[in-house]
Amino acid sequence: MIEHFFQCPYCWEHISMLLDPSESQSYVEDCEVCCNPIVVKAEFSEGTLIEFQADTLGQ
DSSP, X not given: OEEEEEEOXXXXXXXXXXXXXXXXXXXXEEOTTTOOEEEEEEEEXXXXXXXXXXXXXXX
């Protein structure tokens, strides 16, 4: 697992999430600060994060 820091698309606080580098993933997880649902998309290539998106649920 790797820890990735980013800005919440709702409250703009800097937060972090643990990502599994063994595969690309897309899921919904609540912000640890404001509790709003964030759509997380993480793409990995050979264990390296190559793309990351954190969007509001409505996007």
